[in-house]
Amino acid sequence: MFDFRYHATSLAAVFIALVIGILVGVAISGRSLLDDTERRILENDIAELQEQLTDAERQVGQQNALEEYERQTYPAVMEGRLADRRIGVVYVGSAEGGVAGGIQETIDRADGVQTMRALQVPIATGELLRRAAEVPDAPRTVEDLGRSLARELVDGGDTPLWDAVGPSLVEEREGGNLPLDAVVVARTAEPQRGQTARFLASFYAGLAAAGVPVVGVETTDSEATAVPTYQDHGFSTVDHVDTIPGRVALSVLLTGESPGSYGTKEENIPVLPPVEPVVPATG
Numbered sequence: 001m002f003d004f005r006y007h008a009t010s011l012a013a014v015f016i017a018l019v020i021g022i023l024v025g026v027a028i029s030g031r032s033l034l035d036d037t038e039r040r041i042l043e044n045d046i047a048e049l050q051e052q053l054t055d056a057e058r059q060v061g062q063q064n065a066l067e068e069y070e071r072q073t074y075p076a077v078m079e080g081r082l083a084d085r086r087i088g089v090v091y092v093g094s095a096e097g098g099v100a101g102g103i104q105e106t107i108d109r110a111d112g113v114q115t116m117r118a119l120q121v122p123i124a125t126g127e128l129l130r131r132a133a134e135v136p137d138a139p140r141t142v143e144d145l146g147r148s149l150a151r152e153l154v155d156g157g158d159t160p161l162w163d164a165v166g167p168s169l170v171e172e173r174e175g176g177n178l179p180l181d182a183v184v185v186a187r188t189a190e191p192q193r194g195q196t197a198r199f200l201a202s203f204y205a206g207l208a209a210a211g212v213p214v215v216g217v218e219t220t221d222s223e224a225t226a227v228p229t230y231q232d233h234g235f236s237t238v239d240h241v242d243t244i245p246g247r248v249a250l251s252v253l254l255t256g257e258s259p260g261s262y263g264t265k266e267e268n269i270p271v272l273p274p275v276e277p278v279v280p281a282t283g
Contacts, residue, residue: 074244077278078110078251079109080111082251084112086113086115086179086180086182087181088153088183089114089186090116090117090183090184090207091117091118091119092119092187092189092192095172097219098241099217102250106241109251113178115174115177116172117172122196123169126195128142129141129145138161143198143199146200146205149203150205150207154212155179157179158177162177180212181254182215182254182256184250184254185214185217186216186218186241187216187226204230205233207233213253213255216236216237216238218241219241220246221242227239227263236253237261239262240262240264240271245271249272249273252272253273
C-alpha cells in the first residue's frame with residue numbers, strides 16, 4: 001500500500017513538471033503569437049500546475065519520512081513479541097516466494113520458534129488413507145484424516161499419522177514436533193479442487209478447532225486470493241505480509257490479540273490491529 005502511494009505521487013510530480021515545461025516552452029516560443037488574454041490564461045495554468053507540483057513534492061517528502069519512521073521503529077515494535085512462542089507454518093504448495101520471506105522475517109524478528117511443513121498438492125488422498133491405515137484407530141475418511149492431522153500437528157509430541165503419510169504429503173519440512181502456540185497458513189499453489197479441496201477444508205477446520213490462533217496470510221501481489229477461504233474457516237487474515245505493517249499485524253495476531261482480517265486489498269478493513277507495547281521480562 002505505502003509503496004504504491006509513493007510511486008503514484010512521484011509519477012504525478014514528474015507528469016506535472018513535464019506539463020509545466022511544455023507550457024513554458026509554448027509561452028516562450030510563441031510569445032509573439034499569443035494575445036494578452038491567451039497569455040494570462042496560459043500563465044494561470046502554469047501557476048496552478050506549479051502549485052500542484054509543489055503539493056506532490058510535499059507528499060513525496062512526507063511519504064519518505066513515514067517510510068523512514070517505519071524502518072526505524074519496526075525493530076522495537078517486533079522485538080520479543082513472539083518470545084518463546086512456538087509457531088507452526090503450513091504451506092499449501094512450496095515454501096517459496098515473498099510470502100515465505102515475510103513469514104520467516106516475522107517469526108525471526110519477533111523472536112519466535114518456527115516449525116514448518118510444505119504440503120505437496122494436489123494430494124493423493126487415496127494413498128494417504130492407505131498409509132494411515134497402518135496407524136491404530138486410523139481415520140477412514142478424507143475429512144477425518146484432515147482433522148486428525150491438524151490436531152496432531154498442533155499437539156506435537158508423537159505424530160504417528162504424520163509419520164505414516166509424510167512421504168506422500170510433505171514436500172518440505174523444518175523443525176521438530178513441537179506443541180504449537182499458533183499456526184500460520186499460506187497457499188502458494190493454485191486453488192485446489194476435488195479430493196484435495198475436501199482434505200484441505202477438513203485440515204483447516206481441524207486447525208480452527210485446535211484452540212490456538214490461526215492466521216492465513218498472502219502478499220499484496222497474490223494473483224488468486226485465499227483470504228475468503230481462510231475467513232470461511234474462522235482464521236484471522238493478513239493480505240500484505242510482504243510489507244512492514246503486514247508483518248507487524250501477523251506478529252500481533254499470532255499472540256492471540258485482536259483476531260480479525262487486516263490488509264490493504266479490501267475497503268473498510270484496517271491495515272493493522274491495535275499494537276500493544278511488549279513488556280520486557282524482568283529478572
